[in-house]
Amino acid sequence: MQPEIYGQVRYVYQETEDDIEIVIEGDSVWVKELVSDLSLGEKGWLQPIKDGINFEEKENGSESLKMEDEFVGSMGPTPDPSKIPIILRPIGSLDIDSKLESYGAAAQEPPTIEELAEEFDQLEAPEPKSGPLISDPMSEAWLAELFKIALSRFGVTTLPFDTIEAVASEKMSDMEGMELELWLEKLYRMGKLMKKTAGSDISFGPIPSWMNS
Structure with a gap:
């Protein structure tokens, strides 16, 4: 499970077979909302742009996550799969370009x-x-x-x-x-x-x- 990340983040999703690459940068709340609207929550990965998260090496050589300037207590209740919304759509019907355009993040047209x-x-x-x-x-x-x-x-x-x-x-x-x-x-x-x-x-x-x- 990816740890919760706050602040400025970068979301990256790549689909090599169809030559698709999506990169979204911005505040974590906005980026996560956009990723959710695009139904990409279970794909790609999120990473901090600034030093909001560090990896701390323990004495035994393993790594643990350490959040800066934030107390990490309980990670919350165990997720309930029944509360996760299910979005069904025909394969190939997701129009990523129009979704990105509605958020002002559409890719520029290549020059002639x-x-x-x-x-x-x-x-x-x-x-x-x-x-x-x-x-x-x-x-x-x-x-x-x-x-x-x-x-x-x-x-x-x-x-x-x-x-x-x-x-x-x-x-x-x-x-x-x-x-x-x-x-x-x-x-x-x-x-x-x-x-x-x-x-x-x-x-x-x-x-x-x-x-x-």
């Missing part, structure tokens, strides 16, 4: 190629990336600038391969198709990018330490 290109084409040439493991400094620098626009202007952390190719290929040594995909794959294997796959669609996103280096 035209929107990204309009912002990207206005940039001045960036400083080349430097380091011992960089074979194409300017291409990496332009790629980092593209991801910065996607994150700061549109709130997205990954971009589809087709979008990267259409918007930035010309400024990245004219790499396209398989050549560009292999280069991005190489950056992924070097720990500079993250990769997300959904069927035959591939998206790439930056590792913050690389993007800001």
Whole structure:
């Protein structure tokens, strides 16, 4: 059983098979209410954002939970399963997007190629990336600038391969198709990018330490 957590918290739910990831941050009361409304109470996990809960190691090496600035007494009566509400709905009928939108937490729409290109084409040439493991400094620098626009202007952390190719290929040594995909794959294997796959669609996103280096 997960201990009660108060204050600022983060709820995370991932469904790898359907490529679903939900992250909700905020006050514990609000987050728990939203999670309950989405019928996700039995899924995912809750974690504190601030130091509201610590793990204390005992002499025998086991760990126990210790709440800060709070007296932990009785954890309450034994739960009564008969009082837990049961919500039945057909499989696939839960509209997570509309639920999140009603709480003002809807995800932003991914940018179109035209929107990204309009912002990207206005940039001045960036400083080349430097380091011992960089074979194409300017291409990496332009790629980092593209991801910065996607994150700061549109709130997205990954971009589809087709979008990267259409918007930035010309400024990245004219790499396209398989050549560009292999280069991005190489950056992924070097720990500079993250990769997300959904069927035959591939998206790439930056590792913050690389993007800001």
